[in-house]
Amino acid sequence: MRLTTIAMACAVLAAGGAIAEIANPGDVQYDDYGAVADSLSGTPGDAANGAKIMTSRGAGNCIACHEVTALKNAPFHGEVGPILDGVASRWNEAELRGIVANAKKTYDGTVMPAFYKTSGYIRPGNAFTGKAATEPLPPLLTAQEIEDVVAFLMTLKDE
């Protein structure tokens, strides 16, 4: 854990941020409340791409459970989770990163899936084939995709 952080800090110092370090899902540092201070990819998120990931079935598919007014051009928003309008006024960037990476660290036992986790599953499957898969699984979203989603969520502020 430490190592990645140090390596990242060195990389940032040495190359002025040119070399991005990707945090391993198992090495992500959550604080006591589930927040993640450091970027997972070291590269700033792209909010426009984050919006695409949130609506795409094959990616985050966040709107399966959440309604988001800003994404209303995509059909069928679910009701399982809270409406995400104004979410960046309720949570800061580190907290949102923690919720997307592994919401269980913020909300004990939540139905929201962990998007940056690779092991510890019961009967893990190979995507939607119904067939067995061996851990570690690829995480549901990559480090950069999570940064993109967080960048989009940061645009959802109350007026």
Place this chain on the structure above:
Amino acid sequence: MKLKALTAVLLISAAPVLAGGPDDDTLVINEEIEMITKTAAPAHLDGALGDQVISGWHYRTDETQSLELDDFENPSMIFVDQAIDAFDVAEGAAGKSCADCHNDPESFAGLTATMPKVDGTGTLVVMEDLINTCRTERMEAEPWKWSGDDMQAMVALIGLQSRGMPVDVKFDGAAAPYWEQGKEMYYTRYGQLELSCANCHEDNNGNYIRADHLSQGQTNGFPTYRLKQAKLISKHNRFRGCIRDTRAETFAEGSDEFRALELYVATRGNGLSVETPAVRQ
């Protein structure tokens, strides 16, 4: 009778198109069979589903609901007709048909309402097992595939004989260990999405998950005709689909695990009418 049907139609057309929750329509089939589609939750659920158990019919669109009001509209009935024909056809080395031993499908009235159950040898059996035992042992014919059209048509024909009767599946005595196993599965959060049956059908029934309106996941209408697949769907096929959707390794249709789950889920609907063969989206 005419009046009742009219009320049903009026209720259906007056139902508001609102997101969330079961609706308040009433289900009367063929203008005469009054179905129990909502009833007091059985005590053994300990309030897990609130105070009512509710048929999946209440969570469907008016259009889908209306297909169940009349057997001439219900697309399952084509398959039921095929099973009526198959009932009289001798197959296998013993040269026997179902009718040779059972006369008439009507002799099965009440059976589906009590299935699955534990047989005399302590084994948990579901309807597909009873049918295949007759085929292999008494007819000396090939067993049918679990979710095959011929099998599910026969399960539907036998189920139809109990239509309107309240589900009354035993969960105590010899059934208890199977029931516990099924319950354990129902609350296990399978797959990479870490979702249990209860997460969707207990915690979130009435909510939309993307375009799908989540019901209580009751099995009283099975096999159901699924419009999306244009055929009768077995319970185990539905379970498999739901588990697959959690990005998990599923269990096999006809596995002991799914038998136990089937028993447990059936008891969650004790008191609802057998609605076989139901129509779903």
